[in-house]
Amino acid sequence: MSRPVFTVHTPDTAPAAARPAMAGVQRKQGHLPAAVALMAESPELLKGFLGATAVFESTDLDPVAREVVVLTVATHNRCHLCVAMHTPALARRGGTPTLIGALRAGAELPDARLEALRRFTLSVLDHRGAVPDADLDAFLAAGWRTRHALDVVLGVxxxxxxxxxxxxxxxxxxxxxxxYAWEPAA
Incomplete structure (x- = not known):
């Protein structure tokens, strides 16, 4: 069986329930990203993702920390598109070229507190939430709070x-x- 081809929807071809969300993204970004046009096939997926994104943006994590979580998830899950989208987002939020390069490479971050956040995010992913005590302890010792641990779960x-x-x-x-194109390391 061959993989089905997913439809890159326009506001005219998308299911009616997806059209308001698509219009909102288009207004905010000035264009309709292909990823959104593809997600529109499932209005619930699109609305769920956009709603969860809005909630994640309102967490107690600062903008740079949120982007560290996003880029860590994106590189871990090998999503070339998410890495490309969030590279300039992190730069706009004050991320340095060194920080951005390290995140894109999956390397240790130059800031110890953000590195603790990156490692904790990886632990959440790798252990499917059952983070070892030592990993949680290291995260909290870096100045993060238990609330932030749950905010990371939301971001993941x-x-x-x-x-x-x-x-x-x-x-x-x-x-x-x-x-900002990115390909995962072999």
């Missing part, structure tokens, strides 16, 4: 939705993101 869930959907649909890189 939110961006697992998009990374998995983008990989399933083979979402292409939009032309404005070409400069």
């Amino acid at each position: 869930g939110t961006y697992t939705i998009s990374t998995f959907a983008n990989r399933l649909t083979d979402a292409p890189l939009d032309p404005p993101l070409a400069a």
Whole structure:
């Protein structure tokens, strides 16, 4: 059986329930990303992802910390599109080129507190939430709180939705993101 081809919807071809969400993204970003046009096939998926994203953005994690979580999930899940999308997002939020390069490479971060966040995010992913005590202790010792541990879980869930959907649909890189293209290491 061959893989079905997913439809890159327009506001005219998308299911009616997805159209308001698509219009909102298009207004906010100035264009309709292909990933959103593909997710529109399932209005519930699209609305769920956008809603979870909005909630994650309101957590107690600062903007740079949120992007560390997102890029950690994106590289771990090998989503070329999410890495490309969140590279400039992190730069806009004050992420340094060194920080961005380390995240894209899956390498140790130059800031110890953010490195603890990256390692904790990986532990949540690798252990499917059953984080070993030593990993949680290291996270908290770096100055994070238990609330932040739960905020990371929200970020992991939110961006697992998009990374998995983008990989399933083979979402292409939009032309404005070409400069941020990323491929996982072998």
